[in-house]
Amino acid sequence: MLTIHDIVEKLGLDVKAQGDLQKDVAGCYISDLLSDVMANSKDHDLWVTLQTHPNVVAVAVIKGISGVIITNNRTPEAETVKKAEMEKVTILTSPHSTFDIAGRLYQLLMSGSDK
């Protein structure tokens, strides 16, 4: 199974807050609606979103998210980074769009799953 570290390398992501980079990535959930992520994400998912505020960290912790990828060149708020470091949640950023990141992740995670 791929780890967050593998994903960071393969997608060239910036690490804004570092949790456990050796965490496994089981899948991915993409949504900018927080209650939707609360309902539908799964343990060890990556979460791809445009949201940058601190509530993202609280949702990630409760749901056991392995890491958060913020797309489209957005940066997490300073408070978000602080909270993420405290809670050991990995926050990553990319200049690419959610579509591009999703496409790459789909390839990586799907080819990883039939090994």
Place this chain on the structure above:
Amino acid sequence: MASNRRTIEGCFQLMGGAFAGAGAASSELKTVLMSLGVPQGIVRRASIAAFEAEMNVIIHAVAGTLHYEVTPAKIHIDVTDMGPGIEDIDLAMQEGYSTAPDWVREMGWGAGMGLPNIKRNADAFKLDSVVGEGTTLEINIFLTEENYADNT
């Protein structure tokens, strides 16, 4: 063990609009449940329900309190607020119904999924409201002796 019989409780003040502090109550509850050896699936259900309840006070009300109580029989969470109240509770329970203002929706809240999430994760759920006064929410998640394996 005598400690098996104890009740652990906590109480938090919640303020409308105080988004940055959201999650304090649910994360303390989570820590308590994990220290009691409650299975992860149940801890997660309680955390989701408590967090969505906190958010609803922060988003929709003026001020409120969240109180939790954990016994060997159940996790009990009650949330009381002063605020606008809910006119039509059946409508509020429908997935997708939200009165959240635009700036709250831009943060990704206001999908109209919080109350359905709470209900789905609770074993018992009670929502009461008086328009112009406030709202009370009561959540119970039942535990069994094996699920409350406090072996400290």
